[in-house]
Amino acid sequence: MTVNSFAAQPRTTDVRTALPLADRAAGLVGSVIDSSTSLLASQTHDIVRFAMGSPADEAVPVEEFRDIAAKVLDHSSMTYGATEGEPGLLEALVGYLAGTSEPADPDRITITAGGMQGLDLACKIFINPGDLVIVESPTYTNGSATALSYGADLLEAPVDEDGLIVEALPELVAATGRIPKAIYTIPNFQNPSGVTLSLPRRQRLLELAHEWNAVIIDDDPYGLLRFEGEDLPSLQTLSPNDPLLFSVRTFSKILAPGLRVGWVDTDPAVRQLVINAKQAMDTCTNVPAQHIVAEFIRRGGLDQHLAGLRTEYKHRKDAMQESLHRHMGNRITTTDPEGGFFLWLTLQGEDAHISTQKLFETALAEGVAFIPGPALSASGKFDDALRLCFASTTPERAEEGIIRLRRAMDRELAALDDGGLGGGMRGGGTR
Incomplete structure (x- = not known):
């Protein structure tokens, strides 16, 4: 059939059944x-x-961003950047995190296009169609939808005032007759419930992950926004250099979501897979936006x-x-x-x-x-x-x-x- 004759055909069939869609398209739930x-x-x-x-509009440091952006546009290259992130941002970020409860090793950090790309990279690297993935219930369904897009079977696990009820997981998993491939958790001020995973449950979650050889997708956009109570040690702090931890972070909640700049902290061996996967997505995160964030951190205003x-x-x-x-x-x-x-x-x-x-x-x-x-x-x-x-x-x-x-x-x-x-x-x- 020629292009012209195809164009003349009546479009009466549902496009989802008329087109040769990939099997995974059915899992794209939006x-x-x-x-x-x-x-x-x-x-x-x-x-x-x-x-x-989203952060409050008035909480975004717009005037400082304008000043920084003018300098960035005058002096920064507009060509492609390094897939792992601009050296200046990597240096500034690692330097800043050194003064927090979750210091980072530069060999573990990859800059991403926001937290959502970090979740996509985790699922792309670890999840096969049919793999069992534990998710909190309720949860941030953009995260669970990402797992679904890679063909995961979701196992919902309940949440209470101390976060994911980790002690319920063995029985829930046993009932499936399967071993989970990944556990998706939002440990601090969880979206949507606002609750925080307790220290004993963090420790038990790490134990179960190693028992099952399941990766923990540790999604923490809000950890730097504690306004009362005491900080709890992060999963990375409790289990340093753990290859089963894939930690997703973002500047969207602490600076501005429109910048689309985040990072992941992973085992160095996994980092190269992250870079490979990201190169097949977008080559690099927005370079001027990275320079804006780097300069904001360098100026010392983030604290x-x-x-x-x-x-x-x-x-x-x-x-x-x-x-x-x-x-x-x-x-x-x-x-x-x-x-x-x-x-x-x-x-x-x-x-x-x-x-x-x-x-x-x-x-x-x-x-x-x-x-x-x-x-x-x-x-x-x-x-x-x-x-x-x-x-x-x-x-x-x-x-x-x-x-x-x-x-x-x-x-x-x-x-x-x-x-x-x-x-x-x-x-x-x-x-």
Whole structure:
């Protein structure tokens, strides 16, 4: 068939069945979280935005970035860069981390296009189709979706106030009759729950990983944003130079997500595989953006910047919790994170019969956006829960957003009452 004759054919068949798609295409599930950006951009009315896990606009050091960018564009090369990262950024990053609780060896660091590329590299290197991957439930489903895109079978494991319930893993794994290939965890101020993996559970997780020879994909975008409590030793600190640790980090939450600059910390032998895999993706991370980050670190402002974020984000978390208590009382419960970006809100009593997926539509009409619980579970659990980002919203706007959310809940509860809470009751999710 010629090109012209093909073009003349009627396009009546679903493109997914008409095209010779790879088997893995069925695992490309996309992201409700990321899609919310486009959805909100299309709205014409005022919306309080609790949905995206993004730093506050006013927390981004824009003026300093402008000054640095002018110098970078004057003096930096616009050609390709080294796949492992610009030497200046690698040096600045390793130097900065030397003064933190998680120092890094330059032979282990590779610069990535944000944290998501780090997760993709981990899955690309370690996961075969059909491999069993443990994921937290709820979790950051962009991470679990990446594992799915490489053909993984997901095993959801519950979370409580001390993070992933590691002691439940042996029984969950035994029930599958298989050994996991990887364990995906967000140990600090977990997305979406805000909880932190306890020290005993960190230690036990490392033991299980070695027992199973399973790689731990250690995703920690928020570890530098602790605003109360005591730091816990990282998995890298507890098990130095561990080849089963693949640690993913990013500047997206501490500087600006639009820079798309992050890094991974891996065993040096794995690092060469990371470089090989990245060369097949994008050759190198955005070179000018790397130079901007490197210069920001070299100027010595990162510690002060982080200190300001911690103070402000604690203030915003406290303010949101106070608003929730004032306007919703015992209709909801929330987690109480010691850092990071998120509150996990669970509906109580009669409100637990409200579907947070349906509530999202009503809330959007009322002028407030959040992420419903089922979007944060690989199997669609938690229809009685939702995620709120406190970091990106001022206390005044958060107050208005909580009022709008309560109105949306009232509307949904009234609709349930009108329909009767008998046979038409919506089942609440489980934690």
